[in-house]
Amino acid sequence: MSQVKKGGQAKGCLIINASICSALVGMAVSAMSGEVQAQTHLPAVEVKADAEGYKARETIAATKTDTALRDIPQSISVVTKKQIEDQAAQSLAEALLYVPGVGFAQGEGNRETPIFRGVSTTGDFFVDGIRDDVQYYRDLYNIERVEVFKGPNAMIFGRGATGGLINRVTKTPTQTVIRDASLTLGSNSNRRATVDINQPISENLSFRLNGMYEDSDSYRDGVSIKRKGINPTLLMRIAPKTNVTLGYEHFEDDRIADRGITSFGGRPVSVDPSTFFGNAAGSPTWTKLDAFTALIEHTFDNGVELRNRTRWADQDKFYQNVFASGPASGNTAASTFSVGAYNNMTTRRNFFNQTDAIFKFNTGEVKHTFLVGTEFGEQETTNFRQTGTFAGSSTATLGNPTNTTPVTYAQSATDANSRTKAKIAALYIQDQIELTKQLQIIAGLRYDKFQVDFRNNRNGATTRSDDGLVSPRVGLVFKPIAPLSLYANYSIAYQPRAGEQLGSLSAADADLKPEKFKNYELGAKWDVTDKLAATAALYRLERSNMRVLLDPNNPNSAVLTDGQRTDGFELGLTGYVTNNWSVSGGYAYTDAIFTKAISATVQAGARVAMVPKNTFSLWNRYDFSERVGAGLGAIHRTKSFAANEQTPAGPNVILPAYTRFDAAMFVKIDKNWRAQLNVENLFDKEYFINAHSNTNITPGSPRAFRVTLNASF
Template identity: 50%
Template sequence: MSVGLSGVAAAQTTADDTITVIGPRSYRAAETSSSTRTDTPLIDVPQSVTVVTEAEIRDRAAQNLADTVRYVPGVSFAQGEGNRDTPIFRGNATTADMFVDGVRDDVQYYRDLYNVERVDVLRGSNGMIFGRGGGGGVLNRVTRQANGRNSHAFTTQFSGEGGGRVTGDLAMALDEVASFRVTGVYEDSESYRDDVTYERNGINPTLLVEIDPSTSLRVGYEYYDYEFVADRGVSSFNGRPLDVDPSAFFGDPARSPTTTTVNALNLRFEHEFSGGARISNHTRWGIYDKFYQNVFAGAPSGGGANVAIEAYNQATDRNSFFNQTDLTLELATGGVEHTILAGFEFGRQITDNFRETGYFTAISPTATSVTVLVSNPRYTGPIEFRQSASDADNHGAATQYAAFVQDQVELSPHWQAVIGVRYDRFEAELTNERTGAQFSAEDSLWSPRVGLIFKPVENASIYASYSQTFVPRAGEQLASLSAANSPLDPEEWENIELGAKWDILPSLSLTGAIYQLQRTNVAVTDPLNATQLILVDGQQVQGYEIGLSGDITDNWHVVGGYAYQDSEILTNQSAIVRAGARLAQTPEQTFSLWNRYDLTPSLGAGLGVIYVGERFATVENLATPASNVVLGGYTRVDAAAYWTINDQLRVQLNVENLLDEEYFINAHSATNIMPGSPRSYRVALTAAF
C-alpha cells in the first residue's frame, strides 16, 4: 500500500506561549508500561522491547502497523489475505496479538495510526501481562489522550499514486480540572496496484477529569470506518512469483471490498493512596463489524500461462468487553525494594462468523474456480456467492477470568528481578448454525514469567528471562472448536532469552538478545487413527537480535537493527507440513537502519535502508515443488526531506523505494504473493495555530 500517514506533529503551547509545529524529535523512549503494567525504565525490563516513538512514526511517514515495525529486528508482516494486519514475531504469524492501551484488540482488520502516540513492540511470550496468545510477541498501540495542555495541528498529505488524507489533532484545557482532545482522519487514496483504492474516516475524542490531585478519570470514544480493496497479489510458478508488472491485479477489484466499522468506548479511573499505593481500572467495550469479499489468484496451469481465479466472502461481528483492575504497591523489606502488582481481568466476547463460497456459474453451477490468462488476469464474468457444506455459520461466546501478581524486586544496586504469574480461566462455546452442533471447552491457563537483571553500571544491564503463554483450542479468533480438538490441552509457547541493554548516551540505546522460542501441543491427525488428533512438538526458532535507537547528537537521530532467525518445524504435522521445514516468511537475516539528520534548524533529511533475506512463502516448503516457493531477498532504500517554514508550517517529502527495486514484500500462500511498491512519494503539509 502506498497510501501513507504523516503523523500529526501537534503544536503545543509552552510556558512562554510560543508555538512549535516540529513536535518531539527523539527516537528514544526511556520507559514503558506495556511489558510490566508499571512505568519501568526499558533498561530494567528483562525482555526485548522496541518503542516506535511519535517522532519516528512522523519522520518515516509510517503508513500502517506494517510500516511502523519495518525497522524493528525480528518482526515483519504477512499479507493477511489483503484484509487484515498479520504481524510475524520471531517466525510466528498472528492476527490477534494486537492491543490498544494495554487492552485486547483482536478482530482481524487494518488499524490506523491517526490517534497513536507510540507503538510498543514486545518479543517473546507475553502471557503473564496480556493473557492468552502473544506466543511470539505483541503490538500495543498507545493512543493520544487529553493531557491538560493545548495543541492544535492539521496535516494534509498527497500521494504520488493519487488522492491523499487529512489528519487533525486538537487539544485544550477546559479549566484547571478538565481537558479535552480529539484526533481525526479522512482518507481517499489510490495505490500502485491497478484499481486498488482506500477510503477511511475516524474520530477519537478523549476527556480527562482530574477529580483531585490523586484521582483522575479518562473517557474516550473511537469511531473508525474504512472500505479498501482486498488485494491478494499474484500467483507463482516453478518456485517463484509470476513475472508480471507489479501493478497487475489478479481477479476483480470491483468485487473485492473489505470493510470494517469499529465503535469503542474506553473508561479509565486512577487513584493514588496516601501510602503510595495506586489503583487503576480500565474498561473497554468494542463493537466490530467486519466484511470482506475477494476474487483472487489461485494455482497456475498451462506451464505458467494460465492461473485459476477463486472467490469467497466472510462477515465477522464481534462484541468485546474487557475490564482490568491493577493495584500497585511500592514497599521495602529488609533493604530490598519491591514494586508489587496485583490485578484482575474479566473479558467477554460474542462472535458471529458467516462465510460464502463463490461459484463461477458460467463454467458450471458447482465450479469454484475459473481459468484466465496470466497476461490478462482479470475476471468479470458471473459469480454466485452461496454457502458450501464446509462454510462457517457460527455463533461463539468466550469468557475469561484472570488474576495475576508480579513483584519487581530491587535486590541491590546491581541486581533486580521480575517474578510474576497469571491464571486465566477461559471458557468458550461455539454453535454451528447450519447443523446445530455445539462445542465447548474450558481451560485453566498458568502463565509464569521470571527475569533476572544484573546492572554492572547504572546505564547498562544484562538479563536472563523465561516466559510462557498458551493459545486455547478455540484459537486466536475464537472459531476453531470442534468435537476432535475441544478435549485437548491448549497450545503452549516457551521463550528463553538472554540479553543486554546499554544506554551508550543518555539519548541513545543499544540492545541485544539471544533467544529460543518453542511451540508445543500442536494438534495433528493421528497417523494410526485418522478420526482423532494427537499433540506433537510444533516448531522452534532460535536467533539473536541487535537494536539501536535514539539520538547520536541533537541533530542526528537513528533507529534500526539486525536479526538472525533459525526456524524449524519439529514434527511431521500433515502430508505437506514436514519436519525440518522452515517457517513461512522467516528470513534467516534482516537488517535495517533509518537516519534523520537536521542540516539547519529548518532543514533536515532522512535516509533508510532495509535488507530482507530470501524467505519461503509457506511452511510447506519440503512438500512439493509447487509449494516450495521462494521470495527473493531484497534491499530497499527510502528517503525523506523536511522543511520547517516557520513556527506554524512544516513540509515533508517521503520517498519509498528510492532506487526503484523490484521485489516481493510478503505473502499469504504460494498463490497469494504481494509485489513491493515501485518508487513512490508522499508530500505532507502540517499547519499549527
C-alpha cells in the same frame, strides 16, 4: 506421540462481577500498612515526556507499572511519535518496517498479520494495554507510539501473546494546548488529512480530539482505500488524587481486498507490480468499529495506586475475494491459473475490564514494587462464510489476469455459520524486586480461566472448551555499571484450541491441551548516551502441543507434538548518534523451523513461511540546520518461503532477497508550518513484500512519493 487430554479442570462460573472485585481490591489497598512508601503524585495525569526523538525511556504496558525500558528483562522495541511522523507511516506495517525481528504476512488482503519470532498472528493486538481483538487495518492518527513486545507475554496480557504482540498507546488529554493538522498528497492519488486538537478547559479538565480522513488509490490496479476516524477524549481530575479518562472512537475502513499475484516454477510470476489477479471490483472489504474506553486512577494517601480500565468494542466486518487460487501453468501470456471466490461476514462484541493495584514497600534493604490485578472479559463472535461459484470459466491467463465471470455466493458443506462466546476471568501477581542497585528480579504468575462456547448454526451442534491457563514469567536484571543492563528471562504463553480468532472448535479438539510456547532469552540493554540506546537479545522459542492428524479422514485421530522451534539473535539501535543525527533500526537472525512433521506437506526441517534468516534495517535522519533535514533508510531481507508447505518434489515458492532504500527531506517553513517529502523505494527496486500462500504473493510498490504539510498553532 500420544493423544493428550485435559483433565481435572474445575468448571463453574467464569465471569465474576468486576465491581465486586474492584471493591475487594480497594479494601485491601486501604488496609495496607504504613510500610508502603508515601507518594503524593497521581501517575498519568499528564502524558510524560518519556521519549527523546526516536528513543523511548519507559513503558507501563510491559509490567503495568512505570518501568524504565532498561529495567525490563525482555526485548522491547518502541516506535515513537517522532519516528512515525518522520517516516510518514500510515499503517502498522509501515511503522514497524525498521523494527528488528518483526515482519508481516499478507493476511488475505483484509487484515494485519504480524510475525514475531516465527509465529504469525491476527489476534495479538492491544491498545493502552488492553486487548484490541478485532481484525482490521489499524490507523495511527490517534496514536502516540507503538510498542512491540517480543516473546511470550501471557503473564501480563493473557491468552495468545505467543511470539510477541503490538501495543498502541493512544494520545490523551494534557494541560498543553495543541493545534496540529496535516495534509498528505502523494503517488497513486494518496490523499490524507489528520487533525489533533487538545484544549485544557480548567486545571482539572482537558479535552482532546483526533480525526482522520483518507481517500487513496494504490499502485495495484483497481485497489482503493477509503477510511475515516474520530476519537474524542476527556480527562477529568474529580479529586486531588483521582483521575477519570473517557474516550470514544468511531472508525470506518473501506478498501479492496488484494491477494496479490500467483507463482510458477518456485517463484512469483513475472508481471508488472500493478497487475491484479482475479477481480478487484469483486473483492470489497469493509469494517466499522465503535469503541468506548474508561480509565479510573487513584492514589491513596499511603502511596498505593489503583487503576481500573474498561474497553468495549463493537465491530462489523465483511470481506470478499475473487483471487488467484492456484499456480500458473507456465510463464507466458497464454498460461492459465485458477480463480476462486468466497466472502465472509463477521460481527464481534468485546468487553474487557482490568483492575490493577500497585504497592511499593521495603523489606529491610530490599525494595518491592508489587502488582496484583484482575481481568474479566466477554467476547461474542459470529461468522458467516459463502463460497463463490462461477457462471462460466473459473480461470484466467497471465496476459489477461482479470476474471469478470459472474459469481454466485452460497454456503458450501464446509463453510462457517457459527457463533462463539468466550469468557475470561484472570488473576495475576507480580513483584519487581530491587535486591541492590545492581541486581533486580521480576517474577510474576497469571491464572486465566478461559471458556469458549462454540455453536455450529448449520446443525445446532455445540462444543465447549474450558481451560485453566497458568502463565509464569521470571526475569533477572544485572547492572554491572549504571547505563548497562544484562538480563535473563523465561516465560510461557498459550493459544486455546478455538484459535487466535476463536473461530472454530470441533468436538474432537475441545479436550486437547492448548498450544504452548516457551521462551528462553538472554540480553543486554545499553544507554550508550542519555539519548542513544543499544539492545541485544539471544533467544529460543519452543512451540509444543501442535495438533497433527494421523489419519486425515478421521478428526478423532489428532495427536499433539512438539513441532516448531525458533532460535534467534536481535540487535537494535535507537536515538541520537549526535545532536543532529537520529537513527532507528537493527539486525535480526531468525532460524524458525518445524522440528517434526505437522502434515503431509509440512515435514520436519521445513522452514516457517515468511521468516527470512537475516534482516537488516536502519533509518537515519540528519538535520543540517534548524530548518532543513534529510532522511535515508535501508531495508534488507534475505529470501523466505511463501508457505509452510515445502516438499522435495516442489515447487517450493521462494520470495527472493531484496534491499530497498527510502528517503526524506524536511523543511521548517516558520514556527507554525513544516513540510516534508518522503520517497518509498528510492531506486525503484522490484521486490515482493509478503505472501499468504504459494499463490497469493504481494509485489512491492515501485518508487512512490508523499508530500506532507504540517501545521501547528
